Amino acid sequence: MSNKIALVTGASQGIGEATAKRLVKAGYTVYGTSRRGASGDERSFNMLPLDVTSDESVESAISEVIRLSGRIDLLVNNAGIGIAPAGAEEVSIAQAQAIFDTNFFGLLRVTRAVVPYMRHQGAGRIINIGSVLGFLPMPYGALYSATKHAVEGYSESLDHELRTWGIRVIVLEPAYTRTPFDANMLEPDTKLDEYREVRAAVNKRVKEVMATAEGPEVVAEAVLKAAIAHHPKLRYTAGSLASRLRLLRTYAPAGLMDAGIRKDLRLEA
Numbered sequence: 001m002s003n004k005i006a007l008v009t010g011a012s013q014g015i016g017e018a019t020a021k022r023l024v025k026a027g028y029t030v031y032g033t034s035r036r037g038a039s040g041d042e043r044s045f046n047m048l049p050l051d052v053t054s055d056e057s058v059e060s061a062i063s064e065v066i067r068l069s070g071r072i073d074l075l076v077n078n079a080g081i082g083i084a085p086a087g088a089e090e091v092s093i094a095q096a097q098a099i100f101d102t103n104f105f106g107l108l109r110v111t112r113a114v115v116p117y118m119r120h121q122g123a124g125r126i127i128n129i130g131s132v133l134g135f136l137p138m139p140y141g142a143l144y145s146a147t148k149h150a151v152e153g154y155s156e157s158l159d160h161e162l163r164t165w166g167i168r169v170i171v172l173e174p175a176y177t178r179t180p181f182d183a184n185m186l187e188p189d190t191k192l193d194e195y196r197e198v199r200a201a202v203n204k205r206v207k208e209v210m211a212t213a214e215g216p217e218v219v220a221e222a223v224l225k226a227a228i229a230h231h232p233k234l235r236y237t238a239g240s241l242a243s244r245l246r247l248l249r250t251y252a253p254a255g256l257m258d259a260g261i262r263k264d265l266r267l268e269a
Helices: 014-025 056-067 093-103 107-123 142-165 180-184 193-211 216-228 240-251 255-264
Strands: 005-008 029-034 048-049 074-077 124-129 168-172 235-238
Touching: 005 014, 005 056, 014 029, 014 074, 014 216, 029 056, 048 056, 056 107, 074 107, 093 107, 093 142, 107 124, 107 142, 107 168, 124 142, 124 216, 142 168, 168 216, 168 240, 216 235, 235 240, 240 255
Parallel strands: 005 029, 005 074, 029 048, 074 124, 124 168, 168 235
Antiparallel strands: none
């Protein structure tokens, strides 16, 4: 991997930072990005400013990587935002659009900027950090889940389109991951009294699960596995819980999955 160039968005902390570090260890030259770019911390990888919600910022960052290294072999679309558990109607249209602008359209912007270079190279790999919520529903997490469902559909379709030029697109599906991500989640902007009690209960349950969740290094290892596979799969789960959920979603009866989701979140039947 010593001549491979990787770009990882949202690399200032959490999954993105762990992924960038793991790729460096594997021999990649890594460019991480965040909205603020380089900080005072010493890192084993380069940091560039990139705001995935800005066309100009995306184009500038990609151009800088090409200027410095001449190519991009691996793109890891990791940048994203979350929203605290809440009823779907507690999220305004404007807030829903903002979530999609980062989690889906941000991924789309970066991908569109990188693909022409990969197509010219005749090779490349794009790994989109999705979620188990891309194939499972999340009561009181409808908008975040919707963005991850969108990532799944886009990625699968794009993979078919780009194989002609030696480019593969992969979705990585973690479950709960212990990172600072949950501490920076948006609060719903139109809270309703009708949801107050259940919102508090679901928040409590999510925090309980997060306290014992696997760390971001598990996701980073899965990214590396997908990045170097000679014959990559379209989807990779990351961690034991994600693997079990994928297995259940594939083989368990729909009614059993439905009941299990409600039981886990302690929702009334």
